[in-house]
Amino acid sequence: MDLSHRKVNKRLHFSDGNGNPLAEKEVHVKQTNHSFLFGCGAFDFMPYLMKKDEEFTTLTEYWLDLFNYGTLPFYWGRFEPEEGQPQTEMLMKTAEYLKSKNVTVKGHPLCWHTVCADWLMKYDNETIMKKQLERIDREVTGFKGVIDMWDVINEVVIMPIFDKYDNAITRICKEKGRVALIKEVFEKAHECNPDATLLLNDFNTSINYEILIDGCLNAGVPISAIGIQSHQHQGYWGAEKLNDVLERFSRFNLPIHFTENTLISGELMAPHIVDLNDWQVDDWPSTPEGEARQCKEVEEMYRILFAHPLVEAITSWDYKDGAWLNAPSGFVRRDKTPKPSHAMLKKLIKNEWWTDTSVRTDSNGFASIKAMKGSYVLESEGKCANAELVDDSEAVIVL
């Protein structure tokens, strides 16, 4: 697969602090981070940080070894179970910790009909909408600089026709219509943080979602990236469906984020289940055959997505088995031992797609570097400099 879009081919000029070229020197080019966002749910960081629970230490260290991008939960019903009592402190502490570890953090989601705050339902629609926009202002403004990436609104295709239970967000979506609601929440988020990456996110990958995005873009909604969920509890999509989805959603020429990816290492969920939440089991074991299958599927899927020029992020939903739906959906088992998929992903992210090399400068101090886009330490004779190698433009490095 062609990965040229993931790489730089860059001419660097090395000099010392006095402006003299560093001629004929060996330079160690050591990658420290990817430009590409390799993500995972980072919910597990919250108990670690809040309760100082040592059980999570190993888990989060493994996590940080693999990922540079984490999703934190902002479900309104859990974030603010009682009106006026948001869990801001816990989320801020977790986000700041992740940021200190060079992890990009995304908040998920600002508007959704599921896990919504029940107390909203006592208000009329106009008040619900007002509170929704205030909530966006509070989170997006409050976390600015720590969280600059948001799933602004989630699963809008189904939002106004969702009928499993009454909720405040379905009510306002039904009244306003999908595109008008999307427009309002995006405009508010954009106003509060004009530099933020703002995602529309959905599990629906049919033409419904295509038409919705098309309408939003023509209506001027400031969508930064298209979020695609891919919970595959009922079986891996396979390369054909994956390529079809990529082709169809590439038409908008926007970055694509795979926001919620699940590939399980146990028995598949029955195909007749429509809402995955309807599958509730006490026990859902990870099996050796399942783990081998998961490893193969993770490899194929990440390879296809990494090769696609518009894909900028892949987030696996669960790091550890037994989270959402009690599924064997993690890279580590319930006992925290890593599965084969963990080693496979590490091999891809930190080896095959990772640059650790040396170059030699010429007599004028120039060297050309081919490297994966990302953050680097450049080192020569005990002196080093940080550098972002993200494009092909020539640059000067002072060592």
Next chain:
Amino acid sequence: MDLSHRKVNKRLHFSDGNGNPLAEKEVHVKQTNHSFLFGCGAFDFMPYLMKKDEEFTTLTEYWLDLFNYGTLPFYWGRFEPEEGQPQTEMLMKTAEYLKSKNVTVKGHPLCWHTVCADWLMKYDNETIMKKQLERIDREVTGFKGVIDMWDVINEVVIMPIFDKYDNAITRICKEKGRVALIKEVFEKAHECNPDATLLLNDFNTSINYEILIDGCLNAGVPISAIGIQSHQHQGYWGAEKLNDVLERFSRFNLPIHFTENTLISGELMAPHIVDLNDWQVDDWPSTPEGEARQCKEVEEMYRILFAHPLVEAITSWDYKDGAWLNAPSGFVRRDKTPKPSHAMLKKLIKNEWWTDTSVRTDSNGFASIKAMKGSYVLESEGKCANAELVDDSEAVIVL
């Protein structure tokens, strides 16, 4: 069913030419047309007018006895089979004739991937789009005053993914996206005739079409009315589906036109057929049981639609059996004899929903009239005046 939205309750003041009130006079209130558009395909008028073919005389007279609204074909591939040779004269003659009979005419369609002009395919996409807009200008400007109602674009939900055969319109829709193409063709039509009624038309009544309309309206597309096709060759939708569709498409608060209605009086088309055009039969007879069923379905459907406040038009697609798909889809049989549905529809349109009454003016020349919205002749003692009774505002009638 409540039909108050179809009626006026109007106070009229009758006076003579000198301004004297016509006191204590009997006035005959005689409806001559409906405000509601009772329509039908009017393709059969073309051979009548062009070839002076007397075979069509009876047929068109029956037609005019029932309908006040006709659809004329502007399929690009037939309207302009060779580039630069449009059938303008034939269409203009037919449209003018219908207009002279107080029939509102709609042109169908200005942009569609089916029955498209093959010669367009030799051009690049930019040129195809240019020719599409020029075509809209030519027809909408050229027929202005005679045809002021257009199905601007047809079946856009499927347009960019239509893959039965290559065609110029699918190409441009795929490139531009649905909403952008809709916006361009509507804006051109609106620019050419700002007073025209402009329809988006589709057979898809799923949430795909809802989301498409939602996107278009938020993007500022000047849609005057939502067009819904209802070709029921595979069986009558029934009241439940009909009411569901009405409820879902009412959300936009735009007029709704049932643009292409078919209820057949023969054996139903097999349910596995997805594209109705795939069902091609040599013989598809109308049967006595089928005709009884069709009559019942026509009655129920027209009653439901006429009772809905947002519905402004119902067009039955075929007047005579054996037209599209060779189906027994008409109000008259192949031998031109009317079916029970013909009598039923006439009873509804020209009797039950028709006003022919008398009122008596008071001592000051006033009379209150309850009447179906429409055109009227008001007559008293040999003198008469035309009047449009379309709202409840008081008016003066000079006899």
